[in-house]
Amino acid sequence: MELDLFISGIGGQGIQLVGKSLALAAIRDGRHVMLAGEYGGHMRGGSSVGTVVIGARPLKALPILPHAGSAIAMSHLFWARVGSRLRPGSLVLAEATIAADLPCMDKHILVTLPATAIATEQGSRMAAGMVMLGAYAALTGAVKIDSAVAAMAEQIPAYRRQHIDANERAIRAGAAAVTPLTYKVDFDAQEARVA
Amino acid sequence: MPMRLMDGSEAIVEAAIMAGLRFYAGYPMSPATELLEYMAEKLPHHDGVCINAATEIEGVNMALGAAAGGFRAASGSCGQGLALMQEAIAEAALNETPIVIFNMARNQQDYFQATRGGGWGDYRTITLAPKDLHEAVEHAQLAFHLADKYRVPVIFMGDNLLARTQMGTELPDLELEPLPEKDWQLDGTSGGSGMSRQIWTFGCGKTNNPGPGPSLHWERIATKFDAIAEVEARHEQGFVEDAETLVVAFGSGGKFVEHVVREMRADGHKVGYFRPITLWPFPGDALEAASHGCKRVLVFELNAGQMIDDVKLNVLDRKLVKAIGGVSFDESGLNLGPLMDAGVIRERIELAINGASK
Amino acid sequence: MRQVTRGTLVIDADRCKGCELCIVACPPRVLTMSRAGNATGYLYPELAPGCTGCTACQQVCPDFVFEVYKYHEPIVSGSDAERMQ
Amino acid sequence: MSIVMTTRPPEAPSNKVASFKPTLLQTEEHHLCPGCGEPVAIRLVLEVIEELGLAQKNVSIIGHGCYGSFIMTMDVDSTLCLHGRAPAVATGLKRMRPDVAVWTLQGDGDMTSEGLAEILHATARGENITCILLNNGVFGDTGGQMTASSVIGQRTKNTLEGRDATYHGHPIVIGDMVAAMPGSAYVARGSVHNAASIAATRRLIRKGFQRQVEKKGLSLVEILTMCPTGWFVPASGGADYMMESLGKTYPLGEIKDISASE
Incomplete structure (x- = not known):
C-alpha cells in the first residue's frame, strides 16, 4: 500500500521541513516517495500544507491528493482543507494544545502530543515539527528513526547547523x-490495510 | 543511480544534461524559474553554460546560436514568455536548428500556442506533454533526441505541478537509437573551402553549393513535418475496448483523469481514458480507434477549450465530444486551479454521463 | 605630352554599375566614364595612359570590377618619349 | 585621348597587385545598388579574416539588410539570424566554441532599431565577439526608411521633410554607448567613402578581430557606408553626401581600445 499523509499548520512552523525530512528518510529506507507542497501560502502566518506519499513500488498517487489516510496537525487554523480529505479511520497526530479545536475527529484515530512542550524541553521550541516527525515515524513505522535523523541533518543549510543536535533530540x-x-503501515500489501 | 528526491524542475535539468544539454539561456518566470536556477547551478559542472538572458527573445536566440554550433541547447519559460519566443521557434523550424523549449506552464492555456504556434511559416512543433516527473525524465531526453533527429524545435510542456512536486527518481537513462553526425554544424572550419556551411531560413545555399531556394526549401520543410506526423504521435490509453465514455486529457490532467477512470472502473462504470503524449503530432488515428463505439467523448483541459478542437477533428462524430474542463487558476493566477482535482473531475464525468442519460 | 605608365587595369566593364566612385578616387585622374553603355546599360570607366597601379580604384569599387597590374618597367609614351626615341 | 586596352591582362612584364575579389568571396557578383558602400566594407572584413589566419576558424552571424545577400557568396560558415538578434546568436555560439572567431554583420536598422537590447546586453556581458555595424542611417533593404541611426535633417521615406528631433527623436550613437560600457574592448568608427578611409577602416577591423583573438571583450567596428538609393542622391554623390550628413553625427576614428590604455 501507499502511505499518504497531510501535514498542516501555519507558515513558519517548519511544516515543509517535516515533509521533506520524512520524504528523504523514506528514500534512505529504499522507498518510492512523492512530496508536494502547497504554494502561494509560504509566507509566515499563512496556511502551509505538505503532502507526503511513501510506497514500496512506483507510486500511483496524484500530486494533489484527493484523499489521505493520515495527517499531522500543527494548528487548527486552515484545517478544513485537509480534514475534509481524510478517509474515515485516518490517523491524526495533533499538537495537544490545538487538538480540541480540530473538528470531526470522531471518525479518526486521534493521537495528541504536546510537541511544542517536548521540543522546548529538548532545547528548541522551534523543533516541535521534529517531535511530530519522530512520533509519526514511531507510530506508523513509515521510516526508521535513524533515517529521519539523518534526513533532517542532510537538508539543514550550513548556516543552521547549530540546530541539528536539538532537532535530533526532538x-x-x-x-x-x-x-x-x-x-502500522504494511508497505508490502497490495491494497491499503491498517493494522 | 541511487534514488534521489528531486522536484520536477531539478529532475528535468538532470535528465536534459544527461541527454547532452550543454547550453541554456532563460529568463525567470514562475513556474519556470526553478528550471533556470537549476540550469545555472548544474550546467557549469558539465562543461556547459547557462546565461541569464535579458529577455526571452535574447535567450532563445542564444540557444539558436549554440545549437547552430552543433551543441544541444535549450531555452525555457511559460506561456507569455513562450509568446515572445514564437518568432525564433518558427525560425528554428524553418532553418532546421534543433532546439528544445521548456514550457513549465501555469495552466493548460498554451495548447494552441504549442500545437499551432505563433510564428510565421508552414511549421509545427513536436510537443511532449509528460504526465508526471518520471515521464518528464524520459521526455527531457527524448526531446533532444527528436530535435536532433529531425532538426526541429521541440517543445516540452510541463506545468507547476510537474515543476514542483518532488519524487524519488533514479534518473533512468533512456536508450535511444544513435543519430548521424551533425555535418551541418557551424564550427567555423570550412571557410575558404568553397563549401562553407550555412544555416538560413531561405535555403538559398551558396554560389558554389546552391540550395533549393525559399519555395522548394519551405515545401521540403512542410513535407518533413508531414512525415514526422506519420510516425511520432504518441499516446496512452486505458479501458477503451468497451468504454461507453472516453475521457481525453493531457499532461497532469491526463494523470488525474487516469486515476479517476481507474476508480470509476473499480465501481463498475464503463469509462476509458485517452492521453495524447505528443500534443503535436496529435495521435488522431489512435483517438479515432479508441473512441469507436463510445457514446460520449469528454475532454478535460484547464482552458476554455483548445485540445477539444483536435479531438473533434479526429473522432468520427464530433457531436459526441463535450468539454468538462474550464479555465481554472489558483488565487495567484500563476498555478493550476481547483479544477485539477480528482474529486472535481469525477463529479464532472458523472454529471456528463448522468446528464446525458436524462 | 609625355606619359609615364607604371600600372594598368583589367576592367570587367560588363559588371560595372556606373557609380563613378573610381573616377574621383583615381589619384592620377586617368579614369573617365565611357560614352556608351555596357551589357546592362551602365556607363563604365575607361583607362587613359598614366596609371600608377596604386589600387585606389580597386579599393573603392563596390562591384569588384578592377584587377590591377604593375609593370616591371614603366612604359613611357607621348611626345617626350617620341623625342627620346 | 587614347584609351588603354583593359579587357585582358597586359602583355608587358607585370605583377598582378590586386584581384577582382578577396579569396573568401565565392564570386564578385552581387545585386546591391550602384555606389553602395557595403560590398567594400564586407571585402575589408574578409581580407582581415584571411590576413589574421581565421579563414578556417570563424563564423559569421548575419542580420537583416541588403548585406544579408552576401551569405550566399561569403565563403565562411554563416547563419542569417532573426532581425536584430545577431549578438544573442553570436553569444550562444561563442560560449560553446570559444576558440572560433565569431562576428556579426549588422546594419544600423538591425543593430540600433530592432536589436538595441541585444548589442547592449552582449556588451554588458563582455561577450568576446566582433560586431561589424554597417551604418548608412537608413533601412536600405526596404527602400529608405528612417532607422534609429538616421541623423537630424536626414530625408527618408518616412521623414520626408528630414528627421526632426522634436518629432522623430534623436539618433542613437551606438558606438559611444557601447564604448561607455565596461564590457567593450574596442570600439571604432570607419568609413568607405574614399581610398584613404578604406585603408584606415581595414586597420580598425583588424584591431577589432585582434581584440577578440586576445579574448579582451566585445569589439564593435562601425563603418559608415553609402546608400545613394536610400538617400535619393546620385550614386556618384553618395560619398560626399555621407560625410556631410552622417559624418557630422558619427565622427571617424577609434573611440575605445582597452589594449592601448594598458
Missing part, C-alpha cells in the same frame, strides 16, 4: 513519547 523524544501500536 525527533527521538517524539518517537519515545508515543506507543507504536495504533497504526
Whole structure:
C-alpha cells in the first residue's frame, strides 16, 4: 500500500521541513516517495500544507491528493482543507494544545502530543515539527528513526547547523513519547490495510 | 543511480544534461524559474553554460546560436514568455536548428500556442506533454533526441505541478537509437573551402553549393513535418475496448483523469481514458480507434477549450465530444486551479454521463 | 605630352554599375566614364595612359570590377618619349 | 585621348597587385545598388579574416539588410539570424566554441532599431565577439526608411521633410554607448567613402578581430557606408553626401581600445 499523509499548520512552523525530512528518510529506507507542497501560502502566518506519499513500488498517487489516510496537525487554523480529505479511520497526530479545536475527529484515530512542550524541553521550541516527525515515524513505522535523523541533518543549510543536535533530540523524544501500536503501515500489501 | 528526491524542475535539468544539454539561456518566470536556477547551478559542472538572458527573445536566440554550433541547447519559460519566443521557434523550424523549449506552464492555456504556434511559416512543433516527473525524465531526453533527429524545435510542456512536486527518481537513462553526425554544424572550419556551411531560413545555399531556394526549401520543410506526423504521435490509453465514455486529457490532467477512470472502473462504470503524449503530432488515428463505439467523448483541459478542437477533428462524430474542463487558476493566477482535482473531475464525468442519460 | 605608365587595369566593364566612385578616387585622374553603355546599360570607366597601379580604384569599387597590374618597367609614351626615341 | 586596352591582362612584364575579389568571396557578383558602400566594407572584413589566419576558424552571424545577400557568396560558415538578434546568436555560439572567431554583420536598422537590447546586453556581458555595424542611417533593404541611426535633417521615406528631433527623436550613437560600457574592448568608427578611409577602416577591423583573438571583450567596428538609393542622391554623390550628413553625427576614428590604455 501507499502511505499518504497531510501535514498542516501555519507558515513558519517548519511544516515543509517535516515533509521533506520524512520524504528523504523514506528514500534512505529504499522507498518510492512523492512530496508536494502547497504554494502561494509560504509566507509566515499563512496556511502551509505538505503532502507526503511513501510506497514500496512506483507510486500511483496524484500530486494533489484527493484523499489521505493520515495527517499531522500543527494548528487548527486552515484545517478544513485537509480534514475534509481524510478517509474515515485516518490517523491524526495533533499538537495537544490545538487538538480540541480540530473538528470531526470522531471518525479518526486521534493521537495528541504536546510537541511544542517536548521540543522546548529538548532545547528548541522551534523543533516541535521534529517531535511530530519522530512520533509519526514511531507510530506508523513509515521510516526508521535513524533515517529521519539523518534526513533532517542532510537538508539543514550550513548556516543552521547549530540546530541539528536539538532537532535530533526532538525527533527521538517524539518517537519515545508515543506507543507504536495504533497504526502500522504494511508497505508490502497490495491494497491499503491498517493494522 | 541511487534514488534521489528531486522536484520536477531539478529532475528535468538532470535528465536534459544527461541527454547532452550543454547550453541554456532563460529568463525567470514562475513556474519556470526553478528550471533556470537549476540550469545555472548544474550546467557549469558539465562543461556547459547557462546565461541569464535579458529577455526571452535574447535567450532563445542564444540557444539558436549554440545549437547552430552543433551543441544541444535549450531555452525555457511559460506561456507569455513562450509568446515572445514564437518568432525564433518558427525560425528554428524553418532553418532546421534543433532546439528544445521548456514550457513549465501555469495552466493548460498554451495548447494552441504549442500545437499551432505563433510564428510565421508552414511549421509545427513536436510537443511532449509528460504526465508526471518520471515521464518528464524520459521526455527531457527524448526531446533532444527528436530535435536532433529531425532538426526541429521541440517543445516540452510541463506545468507547476510537474515543476514542483518532488519524487524519488533514479534518473533512468533512456536508450535511444544513435543519430548521424551533425555535418551541418557551424564550427567555423570550412571557410575558404568553397563549401562553407550555412544555416538560413531561405535555403538559398551558396554560389558554389546552391540550395533549393525559399519555395522548394519551405515545401521540403512542410513535407518533413508531414512525415514526422506519420510516425511520432504518441499516446496512452486505458479501458477503451468497451468504454461507453472516453475521457481525453493531457499532461497532469491526463494523470488525474487516469486515476479517476481507474476508480470509476473499480465501481463498475464503463469509462476509458485517452492521453495524447505528443500534443503535436496529435495521435488522431489512435483517438479515432479508441473512441469507436463510445457514446460520449469528454475532454478535460484547464482552458476554455483548445485540445477539444483536435479531438473533434479526429473522432468520427464530433457531436459526441463535450468539454468538462474550464479555465481554472489558483488565487495567484500563476498555478493550476481547483479544477485539477480528482474529486472535481469525477463529479464532472458523472454529471456528463448522468446528464446525458436524462 | 609625355606619359609615364607604371600600372594598368583589367576592367570587367560588363559588371560595372556606373557609380563613378573610381573616377574621383583615381589619384592620377586617368579614369573617365565611357560614352556608351555596357551589357546592362551602365556607363563604365575607361583607362587613359598614366596609371600608377596604386589600387585606389580597386579599393573603392563596390562591384569588384578592377584587377590591377604593375609593370616591371614603366612604359613611357607621348611626345617626350617620341623625342627620346 | 587614347584609351588603354583593359579587357585582358597586359602583355608587358607585370605583377598582378590586386584581384577582382578577396579569396573568401565565392564570386564578385552581387545585386546591391550602384555606389553602395557595403560590398567594400564586407571585402575589408574578409581580407582581415584571411590576413589574421581565421579563414578556417570563424563564423559569421548575419542580420537583416541588403548585406544579408552576401551569405550566399561569403565563403565562411554563416547563419542569417532573426532581425536584430545577431549578438544573442553570436553569444550562444561563442560560449560553446570559444576558440572560433565569431562576428556579426549588422546594419544600423538591425543593430540600433530592432536589436538595441541585444548589442547592449552582449556588451554588458563582455561577450568576446566582433560586431561589424554597417551604418548608412537608413533601412536600405526596404527602400529608405528612417532607422534609429538616421541623423537630424536626414530625408527618408518616412521623414520626408528630414528627421526632426522634436518629432522623430534623436539618433542613437551606438558606438559611444557601447564604448561607455565596461564590457567593450574596442570600439571604432570607419568609413568607405574614399581610398584613404578604406585603408584606415581595414586597420580598425583588424584591431577589432585582434581584440577578440586576445579574448579582451566585445569589439564593435562601425563603418559608415553609402546608400545613394536610400538617400535619393546620385550614386556618384553618395560619398560626399555621407560625410556631410552622417559624418557630422558619427565622427571617424577609434573611440575605445582597452589594449592601448594598458
